[in-house]
Amino acid sequence: MDYLTDLFAHHGLLAVALAVLLEQLGAPLPSTPVLLLAGVASAHHAGFALQAFATATLAAMAANALWFAAGRRLGRRVLTTLCRISISPDSCVRQNEASFARRGVLTLVIAKFVPGLSILAPPLAGALGMPARRFLGWNLLGSALWAGASIAVGSVFHTQIGALLRALSQLGSLALAIGGVVVLAYLGWRLWRRAQLRRELDRFERLAPAEALALRDGRADIVFVDVRARAPGLPLPTRIPGARHLDLGALGDTALAGWPVASEFITYCACPNDASAVRAAQWLKTQGRQARVLHGGIDAWVQAGLALETA
Template identity: 55%
Template structure:
């Protein structure tokens, strides 16, 4: 924290710009201290608050635009890359998609206040085919709210922030040790939870794309379940011919009485490590229905050159 304070005191708006830019690009460097320090500095200069808000918004929009176009160009592959470096790689995309399903594009407004969601929202918006104008409008609104809140916090509580910074400086290595212990405990808990979930689904059978194609060609009785979250209204989605769309959140209550008794059940998604499809198969197993998982999901199916149906959303 002392290094951040020193950096800001020497470079001001430039430090704020790069602090926000680097964080929004995905580096584990918090931008909030820079925003708070900008608010503290603005206590003696009201114009500085406006300048800081503009600089922070510009930096964030540059980073978010990079991720948005990466998502539009590379789709869920860029999301999988981001999730591989997260603590919860098997669920982060699904949680972000659920947020879009519940809040729509308003997710862009609140994303920066939710840990883990901020970095994933721009590429997910791009992968979902969101219009550039919609992305820019709602992302700017969310960025202004987020950056403005941080600067306003520093402005309103500049005395308390100054005292806190002085206290942390006095603690020195002790403060860093406490923070490191807290982060380590958090990581251990998340890794344990991830291991527990993985163990519960490790025995579920997988079906390769070639095997599924062969089953379809032979006319085998199948129930193929697409468990992906519904996409944005202006997006297009592709699915395997004949697949039934049942979101993961609805698997436990989905009516399965009409499913053929001897049909082979296969679930699939588009997420790292087939996380959603595995959980769907597990939940179906809890209901007494044996299910397999399409290995690699629809991405592997498409990469193998097998046909899909495309449905445009109005």
């Protein structure tokens, strides 16, 4: 145990920097255990806690700044890419948009404490046009709170964590094997869950933009449904002409109150695999309505050269 804390005191800052940087860049490797170890080491080496805190905060800020810049430059496309390479469900874009709609910049403060939100919050802030100075200030606060809390927990419970480490050291290579199995099982479960959700999404019927437009032009009872997150601080500047907005966070008996009686709805979003649009269409079917999904969402509509209107 003493050897481990001494080793971490000498090389722990590098471990903290790499762990936080990799996690915040999108690698499925949790950095919290490393920050807890930093807290344990700080109980034996004066000044190490402050160094680890500064290192973790700066590493998180560096990674988040890169994603913010990518979001500013590439818009929502970077969110689609993130969801495709991550092991989170494809509905993560809408969930993060909804968080920004409800909490605004406070999303950046709590993002590090919420799985999935930590990676997507910075590029989403950039895609939504948040001023860089505002982003850096709130993200700094969130990063500092997260790093400080993790290191503080490790410091307060250093005795208990130390006892656990000693028990694991006695197991030797068996402890490493158990740890590896746990990590692989976690990653396997997340990948299986993602594949299961992907199969469910792929089974739902979709319409290409040209097909959806021709259907609407030929019938008067077709209604487009926009399910992107919307709030006073998160406006939707444009939409498909005539589209209605449906808040997926407030589905209920009155959600369709005042809507025209349509024989068919066509839902659309701006998320990977049309995840939110599929969810909306499934809910509409439970309400006795016919519903299909616009394949590719509003991005595919724009790429097809079709018109939009001011929301």
